[in-house]
Amino acid sequence: MRDLTYRLVIAVCRALFRVLGLRIDVRGAERLPASGPVVVAANHSSFIDFMVVGLAATMRGRLVRFMAKQSVFDAPVSGQLMRGMHHIAVDRAHGAVAARHALSALRRGEVVGIYPEATIGRAFVVKDRADVRRGAAYLALATGAALVPVAHWGVHRVFTVGGRWSLHRGTAVTVLVGEPLVPRPGEDAEALTDRLHDALVEMVEHLLDTYPQPPAEPATAWWWPASRGGAAPATHEARLLDEEARLRADAGRTGR
Template sequence: MTADQKPRSEKNAIFRLLAFLALPFMHLVARYEIIDGHKLPKQGAFVLSPNHYSEIDPVVIGVVMWKLGRMPRFLAKASLFKVPVLSWLLRASGQIPVERTGSARNSEPLKAAATLVEKQLAVVIYPEGSLTREPNLWPMRGKSGAVRMALEADVPLIPAAHWGTQLVMPRYAKKISLFPRKSISVKFGDPVDLSAYRGRRLGAAELAEATDLVMAAIAGLASDLRGEPAPAERWDPTKNNQKETGRF
């Protein structure tokens, strides 16, 4: 691609259909402030790692990425790709199947990373693995999935944070608050510097160290949005007698 050529639009028919169905409602319930949106790559593969404290977070991130011209992909359970209709929707929108159990578990990140690079996708991975357990909705301790994916694929890892989503759908809530209309702010950060870890055989300690860099970047962005400092120590569910569940 030459300098004067525009990146090819990712807004294919399936994403336009999803936008047609979701955007009117999402604009009804909230207005969106996008800060430093230029830091989201306009083309090429990358991993996006946002904070996570509401079940509606993926939809909010999807709306913002649509506005910025990139289409979100998520790692989805391979079993979902066997469900009629849903399977078609997942494949048509480029979602990535991942086995979560058994002997395939360790090889799946490699396969997903290859797909990410081959198709030049933007993949959203929540490094916390689940909704934060931190009492005040700050990012908690992260898992290594996002870092592993970025390192395996050798692509940038972009941190992001949003604030205001909890007003639309509080943590663990089952219903959306429609009125009054809420405000959601989303801020993107510079790529996390993982150069010290690329091309190396990494153990648990190195992956934890790299993951903490990501969580620090996300917490810093959240702090900017909230106008208050993030806790000095990341919330750890295992130290607070909470069962930890999560995705890749």
């Protein structure tokens, strides 16, 4: 059976959702095309947000080939699973190789998943426009694939950066699939990326407005955005933390 590993992982993820009692609400799944090439572009706030982004696609009978950093593929267990699910490794030093693999997948009519923010956003809102990569727009323009924004909120409460994790049952997780972005005449990757960024910002803000479990005391809630009075880092603080983490990772790879 094709994609047996992927389907087994999906079954494990669904079992995990049940064990944790997650209250997952997926909205707008019908907007994701049921056939043909699709680029899914999602916000990034958790180590496991690919599970809920992928869940929205499975509701349309699709499997997402996520682009993920090379280190995930280098680890013995996760690497075997990632290769078995035909995800796409991204090595920062050889980004063109990953782009070629993504283009090939799209030309085969597959769904490719990208996080335009590249790394997990510690502010738990979409990063500033300057920090968003153009890869999703480039792939969509190069192949004619539908560019579908997908926003989610709440899964970072389960497992995210900074050693933050929780097994608390009943956490609400909301997922919103947006309308596909159709390139305008003469539009380049930069302009399309700007529209993608704006769409994700608007969608995340909507999910925050309608989130069913807002904190009773926002100022003490590490997972609630600073822009709404929460204890999460403000956007500029989160950018500094991201840079510090990147430098530590680079130093670890080079042994310095």
